[in-house]
Amino acid sequence: MLRALAVLAVGATFSVALSAATIAAEPAKLVKYEIKDGNSIPKSLTGKPGDAKKGREAAIHRKKGNCLACHTLPIPEQSFHGDVGPDLKGVADRYSEGEIRLRLVNSKVVNEDTIMPAFYKTDGLNRVMKKFKGKTILSAQDVEDIVAYLMTLK
Numbered sequence: 596m597l598r599a600l601a602v603l604a605v606g607a608t609f610s611v612a613l614s615a616a617t618i619a620a621e622p623a624k625l626v627k628y629e630i631k632d633g634n635s636i637p638k639s640l641t642g643k644p645g646d647a648k649k650g651r652e653a654a655i656h657r658k659k660g661n662c663l664a665c666h667t668l669p670i671p672e673q674s675f676h677g678d679v680g681p682d683l684k685g686v687a688d689r690y691s692e693g694e695i696r697l698r699l700v701n702s703k704v705v706n707e708d709t710i711m712p713a714f715y716k717t718d719g720l721n722r723v724m725k726k727f728k729g730k731t732i733l734s735a736q737d738v739e740d741i742v743a744y745l746m747t748l749k
């Protein structure tokens with residue numbers, strides 16, 4: 596009995612932690628960033644380089660990047676990869692870090708018709724789920740971690 600309770604308690608803590616993590620996008624206060632030549636955001640949103648390992652996880656995470664819904668990535672342990680967007684293998688050969696950052700923050704700056712979500716923007720988003728109102732899909736840290744991960748794809 597005691598044992599069962601302990602398991603339950605662990606389970607409950609875990610699911611609370613998980614739901615907090617999945618809606619951990621930032622409140623409306625956005626980090627200010629500067630777009631250079633309409634094509635890149637040269638400076639890190641956090642002022643620091645991201646963590647590529649965490650970025651890989653955030654890219655897979657369905658409530659975060661969910662990049663695999665539309666892109667193929669060199670992530671063999673995941674079986675379903677999308678092909679709506681370009682294969683991201685070698686993306687760091689095609690784009691600079693700042694160009695990748697802008698495409699993550701708001702792809703619409705580069706192509707206003709793109710279906711790729713603006714991951715770091717609060718206004719002008721279509722069909723926003725209630726829990727995302729006034730929040731960005733990714734935090735500034737997630738953006739930097741994913742940028743760091745994509746920069747390893749040479």
Ligand code: HEC
Nearest residue numbers: 660661662664665679680681686695698706709710711712
């Ligand atoms: C709903 C589909 C969708 C999702 C989700 C999505 N993208 Fe995209 N992405 C696209 C499409 C389509 C393009 C092609 C460019 C365009 O539409 O302007 C693109 C382009 C890109 C590019 C430029 C690549 C190139 O070779 O031109 C990068 C980098 C990129 N996406 C990264 C990501 C990352 C990282 C994620 C996850 C955080 C992501 N995308 C999520 C649809 C998506």
